[in-house]
Amino acid sequence: MTETLLRVEDLRLAYRTERGVVQAVDGVSFDLRRGEAVVVLGESGCGKSSLAKALLRILPRNVHSHTGRVWLGDTDVMDLPVERFRREVQWLRISMVMQAAMNALNPVVRVGEQVAEPLVVHRGWSRAKALDKAAEVFQRVGVSSDFLARYPFELSGGMRQRAVLAMALITEPDLIILDEPTSALDVLTQASIMNVLKRIKREQATSFILITHDVATSSELADRVALMYAGQVAEYADARRFFTEPAHPYSQMLMASVPRLYQAEAPQHIPGQPPDLLSPPQGCRYADRCPHRFARCAENPPPQRVGERHHVRCWLYGGHR
Numbered sequence: 075m076t077e078t079l080l081r082v083e084d085l086r087l088a089y090r091t092e093r094g095v096v097q098a099v100d101g102v103s104f105d106l107r108r109g110e111a112v113v114v115l116g117e118s119g120c121g122k123s124s125l126a127k128a129l130l131r132i133l134p135r136n137v138h139s140h141t142g143r144v145w146l147g148d149t150d151v152m153d154l155p156v157e158r159f160r161r162e163v164q165w166l167r168i169s170m171v172m173q174a175a176m177n178a179l180n181p182v183v184r185v186g187e188q189v190a191e192p193l194v195v196h197r198g199w200s201r202a203k204a205l206d207k208a209a210e211v212f213q214r215v216g217v218s219s220d221f222l223a224r225y226p227f228e229l230s231g232g233m234r235q236r237a238v239l240a241m242a243l244i245t246e247p248d249l250i251i252l253d254e255p256t257s258a259l260d261v262l263t264q265a266s267i268m269n270v271l272k273r274i275k276r277e278q279a280t281s282f283i284l285i286t287h288d289v290a291t292s293s294e295l296a297d298r299v300a301l302m303y304a305g306q307v308a309e310y311a312d313a314r315r316f317f318t319e320p321a322h323p324y325s326q327m328l329m330a331s332v333p334r335l336y337q338a339e340a341p342q343h344i345p346g347q348p349p350d351l352l353s354p355p356q357g358c359r360y361a362d363r364c365p366h367r368f369a370r371c372a373e374n375p376p377p378q379r380v381g382e383r384h385h386v387r388c389w390l391y392g393g394h395r
């Protein structure tokens with residue numbers, strides 16, 4: 075059996091705001107094996123980016139609480155002092171491509187220097203050696219090494235995104251977290267970046283957490299799916315299973331809402347709104363919108379195991395009906 079790389083247990087992250095506490099990540103658990111990609115799906119505001127920040131310990135100042143366990147191999151990295159986490163885990167074992175990262179490149183520093191920087195800062199490599207490695211990684215992500223000497227404004231959006239991806243890859247981490255890596259790009263560029271990710275996953279056994287609301291693009295890479303709803307994982311499943319036989323009523327509605335090219339019926343939409351994370355309901359978060367709700371849904375369902383590495387937060391499962 076392939077080794078478990080990451081095990082997340084009951085991860086929680088809440089922010090302090092003027093209106094009260096926002097529980098953006100509320101008891102998230104899942105596991106990921108080496109070389110697997112999990113796609114984190116969900117509507118805007120359901121806590122996907124907050125999950126990435128909670129995993130990477132990149133927290134804004136208004137954090138109210140941040141708890142849970144994040145096992146990377148045998149180490150609970152939540153237990154490490156933050157400096158040690160930054161020195162030993164960030165970039166070296168887990169790297170990231172944050173939302174809109176391609177627009178965050180420093181405009182006055184040549185792209186190659188920026189891509190090489192994690193090796194200089196985190197591994198102590200010389201600049202020359204790191205630049206050689208940057209040229210190699212550039213080629214791997216489909217950018218000619220001629221681009222190393224250019225400035226970000228001289229690159230197209232797709233090229234800049236590849237450069238940011240090269241920066242995340244250069245230290246050869248075990249896990250890369252990508253937050254909406256292709257959402258600002260045209261479909262052909264999106265497809266070619268997804269192909270780069272697939273190749274890297276295959277060749278280097280790198281694991282990915284891909285955050286997106288784009289079901290179609292993500293299905294290309296996904297081995298596993300974590301569908302988030304109102305700060306929680308509504309369903310965690312094998313990707314093929316999720317895309318063909320989703321179990322949670324929200325997963326079923328989401329899949330029915332994906333437009334298909336030759337489908338006679340119009341895609342469905344889900345009536346209602348997700349709950350406000352300032353004061354989420356006591357019971358199941360999805361109950362208000364769920365066509366199957368019954369009395370038990372007044373209580374918040376824990377993740378119910380419905381199969382091998384498959385859990386669903388829904389009282390329809392586990393013999394409660």
Ligand SMILES: Nc1ncnc2c1ncn2[C@@H]1O[C@H](COP(=O)(O)OP(=O)(O)OP(=O)(O)O)[C@@H](O)[C@H]1O
Binds near residue numbers: 118119287
């Ligand atoms: N720094 C912050 N302070 C207060 N509330 C925040 C902060 N960051 C996010 N939130 C709130 O936390 C909730 C989850 O936000 P998050 O950005 O994680 O969702 P998301 O699923 O990534 O959304 P999107 O797809 O739109 O990026 C939202 O209600 C959001 O308003």
